[in-house]
Every structure is written in C-alpha cells, then in structure tokens.
Amino acid sequence: MSDSGTGTHEPGLKVVNVDASHYPLQIINWTDAKEVDLDQEIGRYEYLDDSNKTRRGIIMSNCKGIIENPPTVLDLIESIETPICFIREPCSHAVQLHGLCALCGQDLTRVHYSGFSQASRATINLTHDSKGVTVSTHEAGRIDSENITRLLNTNMLTMLLDLDQTVIHATVDTTVKEWLSDPDNPDYPTLKDVYSFTLPDHPTIYYIKLRPGTREFLEEMYNLYEMHIYTMGTRNYAFAVANILDPTKKYFKDRILSRDDSGSFVHKSIQRLFPVDQSMVVAIDDRSDVWNWSPSLIKVRPYNFFIGIGDINEPLKENSIEPIEKDEKAPKGPKPKPKLCDDDSELEYLIKSLKNLHKQFFDHYKLHDTKNDIGKLLPSLKSRVLEGVHLVFSGLIQIRHDPSTHDLWILATQFGAKCYKDLNDQVTHVVATKKGTIKVNQAKDKDIWIVKPEWLIDSLSQWEKLKENDYLLDSSILRLVNNDQMIPVNMVLVNDDWNTMDKEVDEALLDSDDSEDTEELQPTLKPEIEQQSLCLKIESTDDDDDGWLNDEIDDILNNSPTVASVVQDQTLNTGGSSGTILGKRKLEQD
Amino acid sequence: MFFLKELTHSINLHPQFFGPQIQACLIQRLHAEVEGTCSGRFGYIIAVVEVVEVGKGVLQSNTGFAEYKITYKAIVFKPFKNQVVDGIVTTVNKIGFWCEVGPLQVFVSQHLIPEYLKFDPNANPPAYVGHGQEFGDAGARVEKGETVRIRIVGTRVDATEIFTIGTLKEDFLGPSQIAI
Numbered sequence A: 001m002s003d004s005g006t007g008t009h010e011p012g013l014k015v016v017n018v019d020a021s022h023y024p025l026q027i028i029n030w031t032d033a034k035e036v037d038l039d040q041e042i043g044r045y046e047y048l049d050d051s052n053k054t055r056r057g058i059i060m061s062n063c064k065g066i067i068e069n070p071p072t073v074l075d076l077i078e079s080i081e082t083p084i085c086f087i088r089e090p091c092s093h094a095v096q097l098h099g100l101c102a103l104c105g106q107d108l109t110r111v112h113y114s115g116f117s118q119a120s121r122a123t124i125n126l127t128h129d130s131k132g133v134t135v136s137t138h139e140a141g142r143i144d145s146e147n148i149t150r151l152l153n154t155n156m157l158t159m160l161l162d163l164d165q166t167v168i169h170a171t172v173d174t175t176v177k178e179w180l181s182d183p184d185n186p187d188y189p190t191l192k193d194v195y196s197f198t199l200p201d202h203p204t205i206y207y208i209k210l211r212p213g214t215r216e217f218l219e220e221m222y223n224l225y226e227m228h229i230y231t232m233g234t235r236n237y238a239f240a241v242a243n244i245l246d247p248t249k250k251y252f253k254d255r256i257l258s259r260d261d262s263g264s265f266v267h268k269s270i271q272r273l274f275p276v277d278q279s280m281v282v283a284i285d286d287r288s289d290v291w292n293w294s295p296s297l298i299k300v301r302p303y304n305f306f307i308g309i310g311d312i313n314e315p316l317k318e319n320s321i322e323p324i325e326k327d328e329k330a331p332k333g334p335k336p337k338p339k340l341c342d343d344d345s346e347l348e349y350l351i352k353s354l355k356n357l358h359k360q361f362f363d364h365y366k367l368h369d370t371k372n373d374i375g376k377l378l379p380s381l382k383s384r385v386l387e388g389v390h391l392v393f394s395g396l397i398q399i400r401h402d403p404s405t406h407d408l409w410i411l412a413t414q415f416g417a418k419c420y421k422d423l424n425d426q427v428t429h430v431v432a433t434k435k436g437t438i439k440v441n442q443a444k445d446k447d448i449w450i451v452k453p454e455w456l457i458d459s460l461s462q463w464e465k466l467k468e469n470d471y472l473l474d475s476s477i478l479r480l481v482n483n484d485q486m487i488p489v490n491m492v493l494v495n496d497d498w499n500t501m502d503k504e505v506d507e508a509l510l511d512s513d514d515s516e517d518t519e520e521l522q523p524t525l526k527p528e529i530e531q532q533s534l535c536l537k538i539e540s541t542d543d544d545d546d547g548w549l550n551d552e553i554d555d556i557l558n559n560s561p562t563v564a565s566v567v568q569d570q571t572l573n574t575g576g577s578s579g580t581i582l583g584k585r586k587l588e589q590d
Numbered sequence B: 001m002f003f004l005k006e007l008t009h010s011i012n013l014h015p016q017f018f019g020p021q022i023q024a025c026l027i028q029r030l031h032a033e034v035e036g037t038c039s040g041r042f043g044y045i046i047a048v049v050e051v052v053e054v055g056k057g058v059l060q061s062n063t064g065f066a067e068y069k070i071t072y073k074a075i076v077f078k079p080f081k082n083q084v085v086d087g088i089v090t091t092v093n094k095i096g097f098w099c100e101v102g103p104l105q106v107f108v109s110q111h112l113i114p115e116y117l118k119f120d121p122n123a124n125p126p127a128y129v130g131h132g133q134e135f136g137d138a139g140a141r142v143e144k145g146e147t148v149r150i151r152i153v154g155t156r157v158d159a160t161e162i163f164t165i166g167t168l169k170e171d172f173l174g175p176s177q178i179a180i
Helices: A137-153 A175-180 A189-193 A214-221 A235-245 A346-368 A374-382 A407-414 A438-444 A453-462 A475-481 A496-511 A543-559 A581-589 B022-034
Strands: A008-010 A013-016 A025-030 A041-048 A054-060 A065-068 A085-088 A095-097 A133-135 A157-161 A168-171 A194-198 A205-210 A225-230 A281-285 A297-299 A390-394 A418-420 A429-432 A449-451 B002-013 B043-054 B066-077 B084-093 B096-101 B104-109 B117-120 B127-130 B147-157 B162-167
Touching: A133 A137, A157 A346, A168 A235, A175 A189, A175 A205, A189 A194, A189 A205, A194 A235, A205 A235, A214 A225, A214 A346, A225 A235, A225 A281, A281 A346, A281 A374, A297 A346, A346 A374, A346 A453, A390 A407, A390 A438, A407 A418, A407 A453, A429 A438, A429 A453, A438 A449, A449 A453, B002 B022, B002 B043, B022 B043, B022 B066, B084 B104, B096 B147, B104 B147
Parallel strands: A157 A225, A157 A281, A281 A297, A390 A418, A390 A429, A429 A449, B104 B162
Antiparallel strands: A008 A013, A013 A085, A025 A041, A041 A054, A065 A085, A095 A133, A168 A205, A194 A205, B002 B066, B043 B066, B084 B096, B084 B147, B096 B104, B117 B127, B147 B162
C-alpha cells in the first residue's frame, strides 16, 4: 500500500510518492484521467521487497487537482527524492474565513475520512480585528515581506505602543469629577488636560490624563515609525482613547489591537501582528512581563498620575520595580497641598532613544544594503549603557524570590550591567533603599558606590549612566548633621571617621525634634537612640515587607557585633472606610 | 436574494399578559424576537410583513405559560453563490476588504481583487486605489463608505451566521458610482 505523500514543493503543487522502503520501483499501470479527486487510485507499481520477492503497490492521489508530469508505464523510479508525479491543486486554501476558502469559495469544514482538515491549512490571524479571516504560514510570509519592502522604501520602522500607564493614565474614580467642578481646589490646574469619556452600555465615566509630551511624541514619531496601538483594554476603550489621542486618525489610522482581538488577556506578542518577520518592529510598554521580556521591547517607567489607581486594564503582576513606598503625610496647614503632580519626563528620553534606534537601523541599511534585526540591534544598543557596572541590590528584592527573575535585575542585565546576589570583588555599585543593611555596611569599607534605586531607574529611562553623586544613599545622613549644607560624599571612608560621625549624629539628634524630612526616601533615625555605636532602627509599613525584613534582621542580629533594636511600626490599614482610593487620601489630608 | 417566505414561530407567553391586549402583545413579541435574526436555512429575516395566523394558545401544566404557534410572512434575505450584489465597504486592510450587503458581511480577499487596484496603507482612510491610464485623477477607490459591486463566490452557513466570500475579479465589478 502506498502513503499519501504530504510533501509539497510549493503551495498548490503537491508531490505524489509512496513509502520510502518500496524504492526503487517500476510503474506498471497509470490512469488516463487528468483531473483527480482526493484518494483516488492513479497508478500501480512493482517493487522488490527484503526477501527479493516482487510485490505490487497502488499509487493514490493525495489531493484533488490536475496531474502534472505523469510518468509513463515501465518507468523506473530510483528513490523517494524523485516525485512520481505532481498534482496541481486548483486552490491552496491559503486564506480562509471561518472554514470557508476565501480564494475558491469552497466549504472546508467537511473533514475528509483520512482525518486531514483543510481548515488547518490557514490558522494565522494577523489582522487588527477578530472577524475570523485566517491565512496560511506561506501567505503570512508573503504579506510580511511585502510589508518589509514597503517600510524599507519609505524609511520607516514599526512601533507597537501600549496605552495604559505608557502614554495615558486612566481612572474611574469619581473624586476627579468633584475636583474638576471645583476651580478652587488645589488640584484643579493640574487636571486641565484630563479628558473624559463613557463607553457604550455602561454609565461609568473614564478620566484620562495624557502623559506630558504625548502629543509631541506622536507628532515626532509619526514620520519615523508606523504606529500601532496594542492595549489590554477592550475594543471600545481602545477606540475611545485613540479618538482622544488621534481625532483625525492621522497617527494610528485603524491599526488598533485591543484585548478582544489579540486573543489573550495576559500576554502580548509581536507575532500576533507580524507572524513571520519581526525584524523591523519595536514594542513600547511599561511592563516587560506581558511581552515575555522580548528583545524588541523598550520598557518605560509606568506613568502614575492618579495616585493609587495603577492600571485599570492590566493583569496582576508580582515584582514591582519602585521601592516600597511610604504614605506621605502632607503637613497640616491652612492650605492643603495639591496631591497630583505632573512632572514626568519619560517621553522626552524615549523620543531620543527611538530616533537613535531609527538612525542606527537605516544607516546600517544604506551602508550594507541588508536590513538589520531590531531584536538584535536593540539589545546591543541597550547593553552599552551600563557597561562595566557590577551591582548588588539591597532592600529591593524579597529574599524568598529568586532575584534573577526580578524585573529590575533583568532590566539592568539587558542594559549591560552585571548583577550579583552578594557582594564580591567585582561589585562596583550597591543599589539600596535603606542604610544599615548588611550589604550597605559591607560596601562602606570598600570603594563602592552606594546609590538609591532612583539612580538605576533614571539611568534606565534616560539610556545613560548618570552621575552617581546625585543619587547617593548616604547624603541624607549629612543633611541631618549640617542642616544648611549638602556635602557630596566621597565614598572612600576611613575607619576613623566613624567615631566622629557617630558623635555628630548623636548631638544633632538630641538637638532636633523634627524627625520629618520629607525629601528623604525614608526617615530611618528616630530621636530615641541610646547606644554609643551605630544603632539600627528599621521601620516597616506593610506586612509584605516581612519576608525580606526578617531575614535582614536575622542577619544583622547574628553577624553585627552591636546590638540592634528593631522597631516595627504598624501604620495605617490599607482598607479605609471611605470608598475610593483618592477619596481616602483626601480624608487623611483633612 | 430577497424572498417572501411563510414561517412559523412559537412564543411562550407569561400569564401576566393574558388580557384584552393579548393579540397585540403576541404580534409585538413576534416582531421583536424574529426581525433581525439569521437562520442558516432561510437567511436573514428582514421584516415581518403580515401575520397569517395566531394559533390557539396551549397552556403548559408545569410552568403556566401559554404556547402560541404563529405563522407569518416575512421578507428574508439569503445570499447565493454566483449572485452579483452591491455593497458598502466597511473595513479595508492589507488582506482584503469587508463590505456590507444589507445585514450580510462579505469578505473580498486581496487575491480576488484585480491587479489594477493596489492597497495604499498611507491613504487616510486606507484604500485600494486604481492605477493605470484609464483612471487618471478620478481613480477608482475602494475605501470605507464607498459602494462596490461584487460577485458572491461562496457561502457557508452556521447555525445563526452566514459567512460569505466575494470577488471583484470580473468585468463590470468594482467600485461604482451608484448610490445605495
């Protein structure tokens, strides 16, 4: 018996051959028919089996179509490499609509008894909608290469832009409405760029704040990049926001991919729109986990304008980059301070990096006449930023988590830094949130920069290794001692300085009552210090901290020769009695 | 193609409607439940034209509802292979375009669009634009909102949906100036 060969030389032209063990064979019979149906006998052959007996087999057609290059009777066919004949299919069914072939109109849902389903020949959806048109891999490749040619000719790359927390921040909090209707409110001026809309079938009003510089960003990028929106919001939401960002449909046209059409609530992928060739695509998002840390992704800092709201559309995530924030209590006074601030400048740096990427790509193309791959070019550009930096984290990653899976670790590694779990000879930077931890103390003796996490985060957004002196962790101690001056610290400390410093600290603390220093990251020294050597006071706000906190405390208690007293402050419950998050902050204020 | 077909529909009526207005209520419900739906067998039911007969209501002992069998005449629309229709374009993208023929959505793949119409993604809105000497300035365009004449190549019916494929690759087909 023969196999229906499934090998193809090209779509539309199917190869007919039989079981490999039957070669060499001789044709003894061939059909007169030119047009055949699926699984029809078209010929017979003779071959010698293992025991040298002559056996006969039947050649069956493996698809419906017209026979091409038929062999003649008594032909000898040596090996499976030579096809017995070809069958030209009338239609390759490469584009389908819900089981209907878009090329010949045939109904493909009827499954042949052999089990082969024609509908499986076109399974890729690469449009921005989910109307059900699917294409085959070959067709997708053809479409992608046409696209690439067009982009190369017009000197453009492609950009997949996320909406929530990348270029806008959305909220449904009704407090915004109150603020908007009250011109005397201190937050009123910052809210002037907030747009609102409602979705069909729902009464909730959405308030959108555009990230500073969004319109300039769109205007500048629109000439260099063909922009698509790729969001986790619903289709209605995506179109409503696109209407605000782009009322004349100049930037995005109809290239909007929402979660209703992308097929997944939790993952994004460049292959959803460009299944075969992703080399000219850049993705921009505030989260890398949903993109599976794709090399073509530029991760930007999440834009948080409405405090405490986060992303109303995105799935839950585990590790957050920003250091654990404390509740800020604004001083009570006759005029309450505005709670919303609008000083984000991430998009400015993003414009620069994207322009640079575009320039590098097309300079290479003009020079070598071959196109680069963004998936390789982008990582190489990134890795130059923090080249030579070896760093250790302190107070940022919970001990129970594997640090190498933390967002900040992965990002820093992408940008050329080397991250370690513990201090060793090669470490050049310690990125710490609080003083007094084991790693910070170890680093103090050596020639290592001890910087706040902001140094790393700002360097990552500006694509430039910033001056460590502006982000030193220890400058805050000095500020306490010398209230007027801010002396930049040279991190090479000699042991003698410790005692003098301790004395100065003790004096200053006994003098000042004010423990509030709102510009610091956190106030870690409280007036009630009693010992001669350096004491450690560690405060925590959330119960979440307990993971790493307890381990660090254990370390300190076991290793350090001095006694450390630990104070754990349980501050506000996160569940307030007033309804909304912004409303609760308002209450705290009043 | 449009047909006038006699169909039946059964309605379960809650006892709160058993009153003097019961006929009106039934006819109202018929209109609401049937118009705009699509069945694989008859196509899209566009409008109920007349109610032929409202049967006697049979009370169901378990629920208390009354079941009415209503025979009515309605205009139905069913697409057929090889039929030529006029449609309005709704979406244009690089693999083809979608157009609406009444309640029906027809997809025309790029492979079935003639060579002289090329996809222009930079146009606002995106369109298939005619290239060639005979077009000049007033080129034929297939863009959102335009009328286009297509031939239906194949149809497939699901339980409540009809999928249709069309073609432009024949004489006298393509964007037309006829207003629908």
